Amino acid sequence: MKQKTKLINPLQEIPTTSRRQFLLCSAALGGAALTAAAPARAGTENLSIPAWSKRSGDPVLWHPYGQPSAQQSHVVRRTLPGAPVPGAGASWTPLQNLHGNITPNGLVFERHHAGIPNIDAALHRLVIHGLVKQPLLLTMDDLLRFPAVSRIHFLECSGNTSREWRAPVSNSVQFSHGLLSNCEWTGVRLSTVLDEAGVLPAAQWLLAEGADAAGVSRSIPLAKAFEDALLVYAQNGEMLRPEQGYPLRLLLPGWEGNMSIKWLRRLKVADKPFFARNETSKYTDLLPDGTSRIFSFGMDAKSVITYPSPDHKLRDKGFYEISGLAWTGQGRIKRVDVSTDGGKSWREARLDGVVLDRALTRFRIDWQWDGGPATLQSRAIDETGYVQPTLQQLIAKRGLNSAYHNNAIQSWAVAADGSIKNVHV
């Protein structure tokens, strides 16, 4: 009898180290949901029937659109003080609270230069002109009639992680890496629409311009326009959110987010770039010799551990799955390595699911925390062989004032009390 009882209790048959289950509790921004459960092994209380099981719940259409559980109300975009004027700012995606690869539409980061325009899609127009056989005026109805494609791609502001060059200032992955999102985008290939107007042989560049009050404009090499650029009207299955460019935006896979012009109203085909404000005064990379890189379009391979990260606190030693995101503007992620000793030794992480071209890739790796100090890092390698660099390597080449394109390896220091801090090693 005794022996039988023992056999049906599996917890007694597995090694001590993995038997114990520990919880992450949340720090400032963390989740109440994670702390709600009691340790599985506490188990001395008899189960009672909770109130929600003893009455019928809300009917269908409790909210016609739907919304997250009220207990997830802490999972929101956040902003920082310092926007010069209202509307010229950013909000960051709460990567510390997200799972998998797709960013929910309500949490996709924002960066606006003069606020979110309130556009009537029925009145919105896209003009294609300049070096074309036939300038065209397109309505949204026109654009929705073209053959469409859906593609999953990340979007990252080239200013993501720009606050981290001199010191580890963001004590949350939301603020260190949250100008980053990943959506399924649906629209028409830009090449399809350009062919409709007929691009002339002298054409080399394209000016894309938004209908917002800043009229944000960028010059785009025509080769990119024909290679893989999309005119997007939907994200994650629904029409674009206003803050993502409703009703129409450009999407340039793998290139800095600023170029994927929102509220797109005009495409002008030209033989030369325009040297617009957002490709000279901004979004150029100042080097120590006083020169600046211009037209630095691509986003290089980068990764970050999102769990555990400073918004979390490890409650006790034992098993954790370290998890994070890796991405590259140069194609697919090939490998992600994780270090728990500040970069002295590395182990290869699992890449979860299908690794897509220029999309966020979730990586995971098992970790037994021994309860001592540890420094967690991740290092992405893309299919070109490029290895995510250290901050010191970037600074050695670019100095401290290049602002954009900081794709350095991120370090999170775990203290013996389980708290986690952003550090430079």
Added chain:
Amino acid sequence: MSMFKVVKSLMVMCALVNLPAHAGVYGLGKPISEHAVAAWNIDINPAGDGLPSGSGSVAQGQPIYAAKCASCHGAKGEGKPADVLVGGIGSLKNDKPLKTVGSFWPYAAPIYDFIYRAMPYNEPQSLSATEVYAVTAYLLFLNGIVPAETTLDAKSLPLVQMPNRNGFVSDVRPDVVNMPCLKCY
């Protein structure tokens, strides 16, 4: 070619003949003339293509700047809350470089482009050509790039030499090489 294929080709050709007037494959969208696009055609490149007629002087620009720009950019372009517009020439190699219209912008004509399209922040595309030329002239004067008696127009603005004209270089990334070592002692 089989008769079926010939008929099919003819059908395709007929379908194309029935499309609207423009050259496209799908026949979607309406042809529009460059003339009709004019109100939206606001980009100005370094050569000054797109600059309108009219002109504005440093003297004209001073009161316009005071009335419409100074509240965000400071009485003399010193910034706060919005960008610093004046100064910093020669500072780009410093530990704390000051990037302004004067110290950083490579070309003068795109200054007109940005002021007209996006400024004043609360009232973009509201300034007349005279006002934009004048404010541009005043900003260039504050930066010591043009003299006080300057008047700018479509001919003269693109000829203004900006101090950082040769300060931009092409993107040479990948510029760093990290090793994917598993033991990095």
